[in-house]
Amino acid sequence: MPLTKNPHLRYRLLDAMLRNTGRTYTFKELLDSLNESLVVRGQKTVSIRQLRADLNYMRSEAGFSAPIEVKKGSNPPVYQYAVSKFQIGDNPMNPQEAAQLRDTLQMLERFDGSTCAAFAVQPILFADIFVLNSTPKQACTKSAWEPSRFVLL
Secondary structure, eight states: OOOOHHHHHHHHHHHHHHHOOOOEEEEHHHHHHHHHHHHHHHOOOOHHHHHHHHHHHHHTTTTTOOEEEETSSSSEEEESSSSSSSOOOGGGOOOHHHHHHHHHHHHHTSSOOOOHHHHSSSSOBBTTTEEOOOOOGGSSSGGGGGEEEEEEO
16 A cells, blocks of 8 residues: 555644745745655655645636646745635545545445444535534435535544
């Protein structure tokens, strides 16, 4: 199984840096600060190429549609959000995240007899999930679930 470099953690760290209105970052400063934060958390560092890919993903519609701007008037150019109140946590779950959540829930289905198994049976569409509204014994019946909204922290 391949070792991932935890992209969601990187996106959250980059988001925090780009939201910081008291500071702007050059590309090198973004890379250095990101790698320092990753090392503190026991994660592997990333390359220049990976940081570019992360910023492009965050800007894309498949990602977070982040309004990342590069101010080229300064030397070297600096990165920040064009909209100061933007944060990736305010965006709804994207299709890739929904698929990852669905895969995780299907993995949980392997644990026979657990109430988690019922999650994988229910359809999941972006930020809609089903919440258990019954006793564990009734968990595998469709009537035991009701739609609910949630926010990822």
